[in-house]
Amino acid sequence: MNRLEKASVGAVALMLLAGAAIFFYAPTDFLQGPVQRIFYLHVSSAIAAYGCFAVVLLGGAIFLRTENYAADRWARAGALVGVVFTTVTLVMGMLWAKKVWGAFWVWDARLTSTLVLWIIYAGYLLVRRLSEPGRQAARLAAVVGIFGFVDVPVVHFSVTWWVTHHPGPVIINDALPAQMLATFLFTMFCTIVLAAVMITIRYRIETLMDMKQLIAGPVHVVITREPGGVAGPVQ
Amino acid sequence: MNPFRAAIAVARKDLVSEWRTREMVPALAQFVVLALLIGNFGFQIDSRNAPSIAPGILWLALVFAGLIAFGRTFAAEREQSSLEAMLMTPASPVAIFAGKAIAASVLLILCEVVMLPALSLFFGTPFSGDLVIAVLLATIGMASLGCLFAAIVARVRARELLLPLLTLPLWIPFIVAGGQAVQSAMGLPGSYDQAIGLLIDFDILFVVLTSLAARFVLDE
Amino acid sequence: MNPFRAAIAVARKDLVSEWRTREMVPALAQFVVLALLIGNFGFQIDSRNAPSIAPGILWLALVFAGLIAFGRTFAAEREQSSLEAMLMTPASPVAIFAGKAIAASVLLILCEVVMLPALSLFFGTPFSGDLVIAVLLATIGMASLGCLFAAIVARVRARELLLPLLTLPLWIPFIVAGGQAVQSAMGLPGSYDQAIGLLIDFDILFVVLTSLAARFVLDE
Amino acid sequence: MSMVVANGLTHRFGPELALDRVDLVLDTGEHMAVLGDNGAGKTTLLRVLATALRPTSGRLEIAGLDAFRERRRLRHYIGYVAHNPGLYPALSAAENLEFFCDLQDASRSRVAEVLETLGLTSVAHRRASLLSRGMQQRLAIARAILHEPRLLIFDEPDASLDAEAAEVLGLVMKGRTAVIATHDHALANRLCPRTLVLRHGRSLGTATHLRVVR
């Protein structure tokens, strides 16, 4: 097994442990019942998604400054994984909502801004797909990724800025029993590790695809002298 | 290299072309009126609920008109492959971008000049200076964002279709704050001043951000 | 000359191009979801008023998606000046037109496939066979009209902008009857059967009229 | 028999007289080059002959049929290459041709043949948008001969063609009636025994192996 394979096995094992903690260690919520167990993954994957989009932001910004394609590949990997985790948050949230609010969806600032987040990064992936691969796609997408990140704080603070249907902060307000908090922190740790491993794997894939396409190979200089004085050495 | 000369030249060229061909303004304006009409058919509007529905229709119509105006401004350049020619000059991309944003905003404002009176005509909602200011402030921010993304999608396939996708999410702050301001200008509860303050903040943020980003979008 | 072969070739060509570039479908679909989103910001929607507002948003979104789909189908031909090449063949203009209408309708229907479930998901309105039938019937008529006018404006400058102007007034019957049908399918009062009957009448009328008119529009 | 008989073809674009009473008789199998300065009206004349543009006045008969009354039927006879290739960018070279086979009710087996003729076999499966300018021009020519037209109307077909492809042009024209507009006098002399010179929309008459002196 190479290092990536080991890491993936480790991440999956951690997720299984987290699952065990969620279902067997954490207490059942006395108001909502077992459905409250959605909470752990719901919030963790949202936070993991923020992390992924931060990678997109940083990768994009670094690419714009340095034209380093590795940064762009990280950004690409981050966007894809981030969209996956946002989807998890959305789907989990909607299932939860059906149970406790009676509808899959209500229009409030948290839910809407999360949906918008998903759309923005889906758009990011589309820009990549539709523009000419290489520098062009990288730059355009970097700009989209940087602007798109504006929505991340909006999602996070939406519950404090607006009146929402969605519950406000419970974790930083110490509103959780200790066992729940411990389960949550452990799940969050595992999810972030999983996200990091997924990004790294995707990064590898992107690297291999770039190499196949030879989009952005290193600039190498070939100085040749041909009879007839076609080319001379530089300077 | 004088960036102002370039920006003004670009804006003037766009507006002269528009004046010659009269492609956008009349059609845009009538398109807005038609959107009002459809809005009218889709919703049962009476004098009681008009102030709560009219802003929605206003923003829907403006958003779609804006998307068309901004999409068109770069699509036309690309069809003619004159964008490349323009970028081959020493003029700074930011100046070119600013010129196009100015021209597109002028068109959008002309469009609003038709839209706002039409709205109060069709729905009987009040028409006031506050309303105009709110819409204008939202236009500034929307125009700079719209132009940036129009420039991005001009270099991408399927631009007509990608533009809404990228632009709408970032227009939402303007739609939300602008909608609030318009609603309170039309007499619904809600703080007008707070909404206007928000609009101004967003304007500053996005005008700065887009002028920083223009370089990366138009260069090369 | 076999008109069916030509029509099918045109439709297939359009759909293959679309499949290759995947320009329209994903963006169109997400665009529709965005329209839902904006609609929501403008109107305060709750479970009580959803059935009366949702149809309006459905039609607005479909109308704009349709305008874009139909506009694009001929605009692409014109940008490439392949429309002239196609018309220089002995294939009948009606067949060419029918082919393009078929392809555009397929795309619009795909778009509805996303739209209708999204609507009931986000607004909690009921989803039923009646709803689907009403929307499909309206699509047929709107597609033939939309394609006809798209063909007309493809030969004019500023097609993106003229298209709504020409098309929307003639789409209004479909929007009104379709809106009624959808509203009653969603449980509001109003006769569903009557609205559907109207839709079928309009469909027959406009399909016949547009196939008669296609010859004049595309010829020369 | 005459393939093309034109009488007093005149076309105005607004105040601009682009074509001024041009008369022309072209026998079956004849090749004619249309020469003239920029803006002389060559493209306008060719578009009229291809029945893509209706002249302001004048009569045109092709293969004995009135060109503007029987336009649909005539299109089986005419192969037209315009300034702009007008290809579908997302379709490959071969697919572009297959599509036009369907529209022209021609057999799809022609596709491989014409690709071969125009030297495009190696790029048959490349998307049209990725072809170089000269290859696109070749593809436009290939499309114009798919249905084995009797009358070829080629507007600057040599634009962007390399020497090899220019040779092919002669091959394509063999056995067909052809009108080509070009600025390359050498090519015109090589391919066409007959030459029509336009100036300001007027025909300066036709000549055989004309050496145009300025």
Add this chain to the structure above:
Amino acid sequence: MSMVVANGLTHRFGPELALDRVDLVLDTGEHMAVLGDNGAGKTTLLRVLATALRPTSGRLEIAGLDAFRERRRLRHYIGYVAHNPGLYPALSAAENLEFFCDLQDASRSRVAEVLETLGLTSVAHRRASLLSRGMQQRLAIARAILHEPRLLIFDEPDASLDAEAAEVLGLVMKGRTAVIATHDHALANRLCPRTLVLRHGRSLGTATHLRVVR
């Protein structure tokens, strides 16, 4: 002094190698023609030289400056004519040029001059969309020389030009360094003492008054 020094210019479009390690040194004032079959890579080379396309790898110096780092500055030096004229259809010929004067920070008095040079004075006030193909090509050339560039990069400038305008081309190039891609060997020999032949993206070397034999 060398105006252009290119080393190992390579460009790939996906798997397609359009330009394969091309080396090139061009002295100030030298004129060079780029010849080659369709798809040989001429356009790709010229776009790279005009700094409109960034090569996959390789180095390019123009007037002693790194072409991709100092691109903005270099654009004062380069006049580029692409395949596609890229004009504004609603603006007149003169207005098109005036607009580019503003972008190039050139004086507007140049407009009348270059219109005169290219023989466009009589159509100066006609909309670009109504110009014939050759006139549009002339206008594109006029635009490329507005700012008196030192280096001309012309991609098939002779396409659609009549004989008179082809003469003007020589005049325009006088006193400037120039690279032109063309299929017209006679023209290339007349205008350019030096010739670079491309085949499959590779340089076959350059020659003086090369007679290309196939």
